[in-house]
Amino acid sequence: MSSSAHHPAPMSPMERRVAALEALLTERGLVPEGFIEEITRRYESEIGPMNGAKVVARAWLDPQYKQRLLADGTAAIAELDLGGAEGDHMVVVENTPAIHNVVVCTLCSCYPWPVLGLPPAWYKDPPYRTRMVREPRALLAEMGCLLPEEMEIRVWDSSAEVRYLVLPQRPPGTENMTESELAGLVTRDSMIGVARL
Amino acid sequence: MSSSAHHPAPMSPMERRVAALEALLTERGLVPEGFIEEITRRYESEIGPMNGAKVVARAWLDPQYKQRLLADGTAAIAELDLGGAEGDHMVVVENTPAIHNVVVCTLCSCYPWPVLGLPPAWYKDPPYRTRMVREPRALLAEMGCLLPEEMEIRVWDSSAEVRYLVLPQRPPGTENMTESELAGLVTRDSMIGVARL
Amino acid sequence: MDGIHDLGGRQGFGAVAHSPAEPVFHQPWEARARALLVVVAGAVQASGGEFRHSIERMEPGHYLTSGYYEHWLTAAATLAVEHGLVTGSELEASAGGRFPLSGPVIAPPVDEAGPDVGRPRFGVGDRVRVRDWHPPGHTRCPGYVRGKAGTVVRVDGIYSVPDIEAHGTARRYEPTYSVRFDAAEVWRDGQRGVWLHVDLWDSYLEPS
Amino acid sequence: MDGIHDLGGRQGFGAVAHSPAEPVFHQPWEARARALLVVVAGAVQASGGEFRHSIERMEPGHYLTSGYYEHWLTAAATLAVEHGLVTGSELEASAGGRFPLSGPVIAPPVDEAGPDVGRPRFGVGDRVRVRDWHPPGHTRCPGYVRGKAGTVVRVDGIYSVPDIEAHGTARRYEPTYSVRFDAAEVWRDGQRGVWLHVDLWDSYLEPS
Numbered sequence: 001m002s003s004s005a006h007h008p009a010p011m012s013p014m015e016r017r018v019a020a021l022e023a024l025l026t027e028r029g030l031v032p033e034g035f036i037e038e039i040t041r042r043y044e045s046e047i048g049p050m051n052g053a054k055v056v057a058r059a060w061l062d063p064q065y066k067q068r069l070l071a072d073g074t075a076a077i078a079e080l081d082l083g084g085a086e087g088d089h090m091v092v093v094e095n096t097p098a099i100h101n102v103v104v105c106t107l108c109s110c111y112p113w114p115v116l117g118l119p120p121a122w123y124k125d126p127p128y129r130t131r132m133v134r135e136p137r138a139l140l141a142e143m144g145c146l147l148p149e150e151m152e153i154r155v156w157d158s159s160a161e162v163r164y165l166v167l168p169q170r171p172p173g174t175e176n177m178t179e180s181e182l183a184g185l186v187t188r189d190s191m192i193g194v195a196r197l
Numbered sequence: 198m199s200s201s202a203h204h205p206a207p208m209s210p211m212e213r214r215v216a217a218l219e220a221l222l223t224e225r226g227l228v229p230e231g232f233i234e235e236i237t238r239r240y241e242s243e244i245g246p247m248n249g250a251k252v253v254a255r256a257w258l259d260p261q262y263k264q265r266l267l268a269d270g271t272a273a274i275a276e277l278d279l280g281g282a283e284g285d286h287m288v289v290v291e292n293t294p295a296i297h298n299v300v301v302c303t304l305c306s307c308y309p310w311p312v313l314g315l316p317p318a319w320y321k322d323p324p325y326r327t328r329m330v331r332e333p334r335a336l337l338a339e340m341g342c343l344l345p346e347e348m349e350i351r352v353w354d355s356s357a358e359v360r361y362l363v364l365p366q367r368p369p370g371t372e373n374m375t376e377s378e379l380a381g382l383v384t385r386d387s388m389i390g391v392a393r394l
Numbered sequence: 395m396d397g398i399h400d401l402g403g404r405q406g407f408g409a410v411a412h413s414p415a416e417p418v419f420h421q422p423w424e425a426r427a428r429a430l431l432v433v434v435a436g437a438v439q440a441s442g443g444e445f446r447h448s449i450e451r452m453e454p455g456h457y458l459t460s461g462y463y464e465h466w467l468t469a470a471a472t473l474a475v476e477h478g479l480v481t482g483s484e485l486e487a488s489a490g491g492r493f494p495l496s497g498p499v500i501a502p503p504v505d506e507a508g509p510d511v512g513r514p515r516f517g518v519g520d521r522v523r524v525r526d527w528h529p530p531g532h533t534r535c536p537g538y539v540r541g542k543a544g545t546v547v548r549v550d551g552i553y554s555v556p557d558i559e560a561h562g563t564a565r566r567y568e569p570t571y572s573v574r575f576d577a578a579e580v581w582r583d584g585q586r587g588v589w590l591h592v593d594l595w596d597s598y599l600e601p602s
Numbered sequence: 603m604d605g606i607h608d609l610g611g612r613q614g615f616g617a618v619a620h621s622p623a624e625p626v627f628h629q630p631w632e633a634r635a636r637a638l639l640v641v642v643a644g645a646v647q648a649s650g651g652e653f654r655h656s657i658e659r660m661e662p663g664h665y666l667t668s669g670y671y672e673h674w675l676t677a678a679a680t681l682a683v684e685h686g687l688v689t690g691s692e693l694e695a696s697a698g699g700r701f702p703l704s705g706p707v708i709a710p711p712v713d714e715a716g717p718d719v720g721r722p723r724f725g726v727g728d729r730v731r732v733r734d735w736h737p738p739g740h741t742r743c744p745g746y747v748r749g750k751a752g753t754v755v756r757v758d759g760i761y762s763v764p765d766i767e768a769h770g771t772a773r774r775y776e777p778t779y780s781v782r783f784d785a786a787e788v789w790r791d792g793q794r795g796v797w798l799h800v801d802l803w804d805s806y807l808e809p810s
Contacts, residue, residue, distance in 0.1 A: 013491060014464060018423040020488035021430055021471050024480045030437050039432060040425040044418045089551065090506075091572075102430065106402030108446055108534050109462060119416050124462040127407040128663070132402040133538060133590050134581055143412050153588045155577075159534050160570040160593035161553045189414060210699060211672060218638055219677050221688045227636075227645050234767035236634040238642060241626045284760065288780075303610030305654055305672060315626050321670040323454070324615040330746060330798050331611040333791060336614040339622050350796045352785075354610065356742050357778040357801035358761045361780050386622060397614045404737065406605045406662055408705055454614055455666035497616055527790045529615065529703075541734075541749060582735045 037110065046051065048117035051082050052165055055092075055115060057179045058171040069092060077115060086163055087114030093156060094167045100147055101154045102140065102193030103164040105134040110158035115165050116191060123192065134158060144192050166193040168196035245314035246385035248279050249362055252289075252299040252312060253388065254379035257367040263324060267291060270362065272320055274312060284311030290353060291364045292393065297344055298351045298392030299337065300361040301329040307355035311390060312362050320389065339393050395447075395500070398454035401578075402538040403581065420464075426469035435565045438477035443560030447532035448472045451496035472496040478480055499561070501531030507564035511596045512552070514569040515527040520546045522573060523602035524594065530562035535598040539573075543578055547573035547591065555595050566598035603655075603708070603738055606662035610746040611789065627671075635675035642678040646685035651768030656680045657741035659704035664706040667701040680704040707769070709739025715772035719804045720760070728754045730781060730808035732802065740768035747781075749796070750788055751810040755799065756780035763803050776804035 002136060011019065025031050055077055060064035060107040069076035073090035077083060083190065093101040106129050111119040121129055131139045136153050141144070147153065155166045174182060189195035208216065225334055230311035238262050252274055256263035266273035274280060287309060290298040303306065304324050308316035328336045333350050337343070344350065353361045365387040371379060386392035401407075419425040433446055435498045448469040449457075456463065472495045474480045485493040516522055527543035546572065555566045570593050577588035609615075627633040643653055656677040657665075665673070680703045682688045691699040723732055732747035742764045756779065763774045778801050785796035 012423075014421075014427075014467070015423045015560070016489045016491065017471070017485075017493050018427050018467060020485050020490075020493065021467065021480070022426060023475065023488055024484055025430065025433055025437075025474070028479060031433055035433070036426055036429040039429045040419070043428075044425070048418070057434075091548070101556050106538070106586070107399055107534060108449065119462075120413065120416050121420070121461060122410050122412050124412065126401050126404070126458065127410045129401040130404045131410070133577075134405075135585070136577075136588055137585065139410065143410060150587070155588065155590045156572075157536065157590065157592045159536060160550070160595065162550055162570070162572070162593055187414070194412070205662055209622070209631075210697075211629075211635075212631045213678070213697045213699065214693075214701050215675060216636070217698075217701065218675065218682065218688070219634060221692055221698055222638065222641055222645075222682070224686060227687070233634055233637040236637045239714070242635070244625075251633070271655065288756070292747050299761050303746070304607055304742060305657065309663070316670075317621065317624050318628070318669060319618050319620050322619065323609050323612070323666065324618045326609040327612045327615050328618070330785075331613075332793070333768070333785075333796055334793070336618065340618060352796065352798045353780075354798065354800045356744060357803065359758055359778070359780070359801055384622070384789075391736070395613045396611055398612070403604055403608070403736070404662075405603045405708065406659060407662065451614060454612075455618065455663065458663035460668055497614055498729060500613065528611070530791075583738075 003020070021089045038177075043118055047113055047121075048090050049188035049191060050183070051080075051117075052112070052115035052191045053183040054080055054179075055082070055165070056093075056167060056186045056191065057182035060182055061179055066167075067086055077165075084114045086110070087112050087164045090115070090163045090165060091156075091162050093154065095169045095193075097169070098150075099142075099152045099154060100133060100193065100196070101156065101164075102136060102168045103156045103158060103166060104129060105132075105158040106133055110163060112163035112165050113118055116188060120188075127183075140194060145195050147196075166191050168197045171197045202297075224301045230231060237351035240315055244310055246312075246388060247380070248277075248314075249309070249312035249378040249385075249388045250278070251277055251365060251376075253360070253383045254376045256364055257379055258376055266364070267305045279311045281311050283307070284309050286359045287312070287362060289362045289364050290351065290357050291389075292366045294366070295347075295392070297337075297390065298353065298361075299329060299333060300355060300363060301326060302354045302355040303330055304329075306358055307360060309360035309362050313385060317385075335393060342392050344393075353360075363388050365394045368394045395450055395532065396451075396528055397450045398457045399450045400537045401497060410476065422461035427463045427470065431466045431470040434474045434479065437479060438473055441554070441556075443554075443556035443558075445469060445473070445530050447499070447560040448476075448496050450532065451499065453494065453497060456550040457460055463598060467493065468496055492563075496585075499531070500528070501561055504531075504558050504561040504564055505567035507555075509559045510566055511568040514549045515596055516546045516549070516569070516571060516601075518546055520600040521554055521602040522546060522571070523596055524525070524573070525600060529557060531557060533557045533598075535594060536592060538580060539575055539592050539594075542575055543577040544573040544592075546571045547574045550593070553595070555597065557597075570595050571599070573599070597598045603658055603735055603740065604745060605658045606660070606665045606680075607658045609746045610744045632671035635671045635678065639674045639678040642682045642687065645687060646681055647714045648681055649762070649764075649767040651740050651762075651764035651766075653677060654680070654764070655707070655768040656704050658740065659707065661702065661705060664702055676702065676704055707739070709737070709769055712739075712766050712769040712772055713781045715763075715774035718760075718774055719776040721756045723777070723804055723810075724754045724757070724779060724807065726754055726757060729810040730779070730807040732756060732781070733806055733808060739765060739767060741765045741806075743802060744800060745784055746788060747800050747802075750783055752781040752783040752800075754779045758801070761803070763805065765803075765805075778803050779807070781807070
């Protein structure tokens with residue numbers, strides 16, 4: 001055993017607070033064994049933007065699926081066995097050559113977990129939440145998403161129960177790709193709407 | 198020389214920042230010798246609520262002075278040799294049995310320096326600035342200034358060039374007091390309007 | 395509550411620290427904090443409104459200088475204390491230091507939820523105006539659209555009103571609408587071709 | 603600028619830490635910081651508007667977690683850097699650590715001040731409405747009265763408009779008015795007998 005094992009790094013204040021709450025709740029019998037590890041594993045490995053990418057690829061390949069997806073996002077997404085918390089009321093908004101969609105939550109951090117996983121830090125921090133509803137064209141450009149001046153921007157503030165997924169445009173030159181190859185092209189950012197493909 | 202003189206307390210981050218700016222400005226020849234000490238001395242000993250208290254006591258004793266004070270605060274205050282920065286445009290607002298006045302600066306910390314000195318920390322901090330324009334009756338009560346429900350409250354937000362002084366009501370039982378005894382009764386809080394006498 | 399969380403359109407926050415990909419949790423404690431909120435919310439049967447409001451009540455300086463999972467931990471601890479699962483002094487003793495909790499609820503408790511709204515009052519294309527109000531409790535009506543007129547573009551389901559559920563056991567159900575606002579009318583800055591869509595409960599709206 | 607400094611009516615800040623009397627300066631560095639602002643403002647000929655805006659541009663989390671004299675020091679250092687008296691790296695080297703400065707001006711520079719308003723447009727008793735606007739630069743028009751109607755109770759002198767002077771060397775002069783608002787109309791909370799008076803420049807107002 002190395003000497004460092006005898007002297008682990010001191011806990012940070014945040015680690016101490018988390019450990020304190022966990023210890024007290026465990027003492028009260030409120031934390032089932034393995035619960036924390038299991039929920040963490042699920043969010044780290046089972047959900048994430050790879051799920052949304054499958055939905056997008058399917059919509060690109062299957063016009064009838066796309067129609068169902070735009071008409072009832074929740075049901076069409078459930079066809080791919082996706083759903084659950086923060087995905088019970090899904091609305092899918094479609095990018096076109098003339099329209100760009102982008103999603104934000106100004107009041108907290110609402111995000112469609114089943115299709116995109118947990119939100120990245122920048123989505124939850126004040127700069128994005130303050131600016132995306134005030135100056136989306138400038139902010140998108142700053143984030144590397146330059147839109148032609150005549151392109152209409154539709155910002156969706158997830159302030160109630162609906163969660164939004166952006167359906168990006170299918171990039172040109174992808175005519176011969178398989179569904180799984182297409183899914184590999186779809187980035188998280190393109191489904192939030194801070195990038196185009 | 199004690200040993201502590203050889204090991205002065207380490208400077209706090211704020212002390213280091215102030216020292217850094219001071220050193221650089223001094224190096225550029227921008228800080229006249231003794232300037233900092235002189236300006237500090239003036240704000241620590243020459244200006245303060247004792248000045249406003251003189252104005253109030255005079256107004257209580259001299260009805261004509263009071264009339265001039267309410268008509269043109271700056272000029273009447275200047276009669277007592279008071280004036281200067283943040284006191285160039287003074288308006289005096291009078292408490293009556295039916296009206297209570299209170300002063301705030303929601304955007305920064307404007308305050309009538311020549312008559313009240315520099316503002317206390319709580320006047321400049323968010324709780325006072327947020328709440329005095331939203332729920333003045335509840336906040337005044339919380340600060341110990343309980344007003345009858347039927348008393349009208351007039352809040353003055355010092356958002357432009359005018360600075361406000363509240364003229365408190367003269368307390369009963371002070372008929373035989375001298376001007377200087379009366380001035381001794383007048384508190385800073387009563388001239389901001391967070392207390393009555 | 396006109397709280398620090400109501401950030402839409404506020405200025406001075408600088409650049410977005412964008413990263414195209416990042417770990418789900420940056421530190422192991424973030425994952426544990428997140429799971430503990432699930433534990434507490436389940437144990438005390440907290441509604442979504444009550445959970446969100448427990449974050450909104452954080453001391454504003456703390457809110458702005460801490461990340462999302464510190465918000466969740468603060469919410470979990472606050473709800474645990476408010477519902478009597480643990481005490482603040484137990485938390486501080488166990489943590490060996492300060493354990494900041496959120497501030498108290500400043501709105502009165504809601505005993506009477508008022509009548510449900512079973513049918514949408516508005517349809518797609520209707521012009522509506524957001525109430526120009528300042529409720530002291532939890533609300534999902536963002537400040538930046540209050541008093542503004544917009545157009546209903548979608549009628550969604552019927553959902554529990556957060557303003558009610560955050561403040562007691564009473565519930566009221568109302569339709570929500572997606573309402574479209576011209577960004578130039580909201581910000582009066584002449585920008586063109588930008589539409590802001592906000593999802594709003596029925597009682598947040600008036601006919602326009 | 604809809605900045606963190608525009609605090610009137612915001613909620614969640616808790617109790618006022620009132621003390622009936624206190625030292626003018628709590629620490630010797632506070633007095634020195636205050637004096638250094640006077641030095642810098644004099645050296646760079648900063649207008650009141652430019653000075654205030656240099657505080658308003660502080661990172662919002664820093665603004666809320668620091669006191670008044672840290673605001674002044676940050677303003678002094680920011681103005682000194684922006685006017686080329688010192689550099690940010692000189693400050694950090696000399697301080698031996700971080701020296702946070704305020705963020706950049708986000709409003710465009712003002713070259714044309716526009717015409718002065720030599721006579722008051724409004725008189726005592728006139729009903730006026732505050733412009734419902736969101737200027738990106740410095741302004742002394744608090745957010746909580748924007749769009750609200752009130753009554754002129756006093757006409758004051760003619761003063762340099764802060765919105766102009768904060769952003770260049772141009773100046774515009776206008777009358778200011780003290781405008782009275784019924785607190786119940788501002789906050790829609792039914793409170794009675796409370797009048798809010800805000801001092802506003804001519805161009806902030808429209809006839810009502």
